[in-house]
Amino acid sequence: SSGINAEYGYIKDAVTARDYTDYCSKLLAQISAAFNLVKSATYKDIPTFMREYYLDCPAALQRIEEGKPITVKDNQGNISKSVADVISLYITLCDKLQMDMRAKDELYTDLKCLADVLDRMSSLPSDFDGKVKVLFWVKELDKLSAADTLDDEQTRQMVFDLESSREAFVRTLG
Secondary structure, eight states, X not given: OHHHHHHHHHHTTSSXXXXXXXXXXXXXXXXXXXXXXXXXXXXXXXXXHHHHTTOOOHHHHHHHHHTSOTTSXXXXXXXXXXXXXXXXXXXXXXXXXXXXXXXXXXXXXXXXXXXXXXXXXXXXXXXXXXXXXXXXXXXXXXXXXXXXXXXXXXXXXHHHHHXXXXXXXXXXXX
């Protein structure tokens, strides 16, 4: 569960990306070494072992199956999933704003996740306008307390930035 807490802490910005990556990488290596000690006909893989012992840790299992922390740059094999995640997060955020969901606690997690996925996509230049705009809004929300809300002008600008960022992202796909 400490790995899940590390990921939760990272997503909530309580743990730096570097600390999370180091810790998660260490845990993944330890899990791999430990599993090799119990690997057998009964426990041919980690998901089987987890089912046998009623371990319900979907986030941990995803990290184990991917073999890397969420902060590690994406590779071409995972690009389709990243594209789908980015588009989905853009749409979700715009929908929330259009439904008057303007509080930090309603927007922050999706926005931070979007920033992280965009950052992991090595196919995008580091100065890609979409990354810059999303990071700007992450920093703006960082200044607010959980219950604080965006005003009309901020909301309108954020919708504009997200929509133009999404369109620019789609253009990069070809």
